[in-house]
Amino acid sequence: MSVGMSKSRRGYKIIIYIVCTFLAVLSIFPFWIMVVNATRSTFQIQQSSISLFPSSFLLSNFKILMGKTFNPITGFVNSMIISTGATLGAVYVSSLTAYGLVAYNWKLRQPFFTFIMAVLMLPNVVFAIGYYQMMYRIGWTNSFWPLIFPAMATPAVVFFMRQYLLATLSLDIVDSARIDGAKEFYTFNRIIMPIMKPAIATQAIFQFVFHWNQLFLPTILLTDNTKYTMPIMVSLLRGDIYKTEFGSVYLGLALTVLPLFIVYFLLSKYIIAGVALGALKE
């Protein structure tokens, strides 16, 4: 009986490993094709679009790619500026707000928190038309500011930081800082921010990736090709000028994924843990 049980359990486990491995391969396969085809010529790809092994046309693909409107360097620099600015704003102001919600007992504290929860899901799609008109009037189209400033009000990050502070902050620290004569703002910057470091790091990764991947608002606001972000550069590869340049299109896509791959495989442990933390509302 027990032998039979363990045998069927082993069979069950083998099925599980096969399914999981299949799903893992499914995650990698499209990117593998992309990387390999980035090194193959259009002719080779037309002959057979699947190959497990790279070829030697990387450089010529790169030349064709760079000879047109696609510019990964400009896209990288612009995306870097926007994502860094937005992440700093989101993380700092959210921490400040969360601290205000946790450390002080003010009359509107609970209503304010309810308000933050209520606007948690407000997507920028629904006010994009008004936002565009507003920015057009003050001449801020083709500026990075309208993509950076709004990040300072990111309800999801405030919510996360608040939960973190509720779990870790002891108000005794704040009290003893006060006895030592520290001003409130100083206490926040010098004592509270260091305590919040782990939460800040997690949220910074997610905010950065989120802003890096944004397409909708940047497409609307940035029309000058020196201001294009990485995802806008990607959308150029959909255009007619690259229609027959298969190898170059794959290379262009690979270049836009590369920075994310590096970040992900360096920080995957923290990213997975961060996603899991988002599920717990304690």
Add this chain to the structure above:
Amino acid sequence: MQRKTINYAKYGYYFSIPFVLTFLIFSLYPLIYTTIIGFTDLRGLMRTEMNILENPFENYITIFNSPIFRRSLSNTMIIWIFNFIPQMLVALLLTAWFTNRHLKIRAQGVYKVLIYMPNIITAATIALLFYSLFGYPKGPINDLLLKLGIIDSPANFHLQKWTARGVVAFIQFWMWYGHTMIILIAGVMGINPTLFEAAEIDGASATQIFFRVTLPRLKTILLYSLITSMIGGLQMYDIPRLFLLGGPDNATLTTTVYIHNQAFSGSYLYNRAAAASIILFTIIAILSAILFYVMRDRDAVRLRKRERALRKEVRNRKREVLV
């Protein structure tokens, strides 16, 4: 002694000012502006002056009656459902496997990292990558299917409505099931382990434990995933826009792509796009309200109620004493 009476409450207000100001300027004001544009004749590139229409609701009525707008809403729902159901099923299955303490599945970390990976990659890149993968007449998927003998001649996935929708739904599924899985696993980890032990002692099988103990405890997280996924799905833009530009024959035209097309192509109908945005906003607001109700902190609500009742009682007693 006097120092102790410093009132720190005002700092709560000070520390909230940056958030509130940002929200008012960069979210609320544009939202009101969008609502107003919906009532006006604002259209045409580089125009800013606008007049309220004779019938202010004209744009809203036009949008409501527009077959393409309705189509975009139904497309969005169809694509979302075909992505969400398999996403939930696969995520639940993987959660059941990974959290089963007797199976002890190895290399879980590696599987999680790989399965979650597509979620952080730029959606625009993924849309274009899949456009190339499903290329016709030559493309990796067609080549693969031909080699495996599943099809005899290359299929044009881009031209058939249902395969086009299916691929968009698949991409969404593929990008998000890992995320859902990690959230569900975290939810299971949060369940008190003695519950599982007790069920085991009572002789429950792994399947019984999953359906009778685990699933009921995940109810809140499942509802949360359902509604956040729905709200996210309603804003689906990058993939349908870049995969087939809303085609073929508007089969993958989602509401957000529709709004973008109305406002930033053709005759630049900002007013119509604004009206469509506000309709979308209303739908999302209703969903958010449900989410808010589901996620409200029940213990805190109960505590506050009890506090209020207690305070009332104290007040009443005081009054009695005075009388």
